[in-house]
Amino acid sequence: MEYQVREFINEKYTKAVNILKDNLKENYHVFYGVRLSEILFPASEYGTDAFFKEFELINSVILPLVIFDLTQRKPMMIISFDKIL
Template sequence: MPEGVVVFVKVKLSEFLTPIAEYGTELFYQDFLELNNLTAPFLLFDVKNRKVEKVITFHNDSKKQTTGELRKILEICQIPLIEVGSIAELYTLTLFENKED
């Protein structure tokens, strides 16, 4: 894990993402509710750049709709979504490329 990247567990997307609609409008409120209804199982956050780097979720057939909604929002925000089958699978993933100078 690169320096300055922290992992948050079970966080609402509304804690890290804000709607682009004007604050106080009905559209802002609707977008906020949509963000607030989605939880990221694992969220990798770069504290230096103050941005979400990746979201990790579990492949779960019973929650396909929620995963689809999460994917749609993350694609709009250009945030990669990684689906894994188990926690053990996380140990084999390369989440960040090593850049050696």
């Protein structure tokens, strides 16, 4: 099999990640390309149509840069150079 390596992170996001890593305190971490469904979960009852509709919506959103607080264990900021939704 032959494969082609895709560009995982473009130049402007690489620069942003490096700037953030150099300037954030050690209890913060920068994640790249996280699906919103990794952070949010629908509040609707599991198995209902509403749940699956909400899940499909949040699962379709990819967050370019997420600044995550490792102490509080929650996202603190989302950074994007383009429209997310």
